[in-house]
Ligand SMILES: [Zn+2]
């Protein structure tokens with residue numbers, strides 16, 4: 001597979017200046033060693049000629065779609081990460097995919113509390129939706145006064161009732177609906193701001209969706225939670241970035257219609273011909289490096305582990 005260089009993790013770990021490519025998409029260095037980044041900076045600081053030289057900025061090119069990993073731990077939070085939550089931005093539109101345990105706090109590192117334009121919930125397991133309860137408090141009892149307006153929230157059938165039950169003490173049954181505009185997901189496609197969302201049901205013990213998010217000819221696909229399935233394969237065909245769960249360990253757990261292991265995530269990436277594979281939703285009890293190795297054994301495109309705060313420009 002040809003190495004795709006037009007999707008890059010950047011943000012706090014990008015070390016080399018970006019350069020414009022023929023396609024007008026930013027590209028950069030994939031090596032994220034923070035200690036060498038610091039030594040690079042030290043060397044530059046010690047070279048006085050560098051300090052005197054006029055600062056040149058790389059050509060600014062508008063990224064078309066930006067993915068930020070807000071939380072990527074599977075099943076329950078890890079020492080270093082909240083549960084599933086990913087921020088997708090394009091043309092100023094801000095979409096959140098899932099809001100698992102701890103995600104609401106992490107989200108505020110990236111955008112303001114009321115800056116979201118829509119939320120997609122892949123399914124109603126707590127590690128994908130439970131911080132919606134805290135977000136209800138923030139929107140309903142808004143400290144600045146008044147309620148935050150109804151934010152579109154797309155989820156499986158029964159999402160509103162599930163969150164009302166989880167919260168347990170809403171002022172009345174309609175309170176959640178005052179600050180969230182709940183919409184039921186069905187397989188198919190719909191427009192959301194500047195984005196096109198394609199979704200289908202995947203294999204999990206509860207109704208669960210995967211999403212393909214398209215913008216201006218580019219796309220990313222988020223698996224949600226799923227066992228190996230054709231629906232994920234079809235959504236992922238030719239996508240630029242597949243954000244794929246890898247909860248299980250190859251050769252260890254073998255439970256149908258629940259989760260993928262690293263090898264299965266890699267097989268999905270290879271068969272669908274994706275540009276880049278990012279493994280996510282790895283629980284604290286699963287060894288991420290084993291899953292990374294297993295995925296790389298079967299997929300020869302760029303493959304890495306999701307990390308909190310990582311940013312990909314697509
Ligand atoms: Zn999960």
Ligand SMILES: [Zn+2]
Pocket residue numbers: 123125204225
């Ligand atoms: Zn789940």
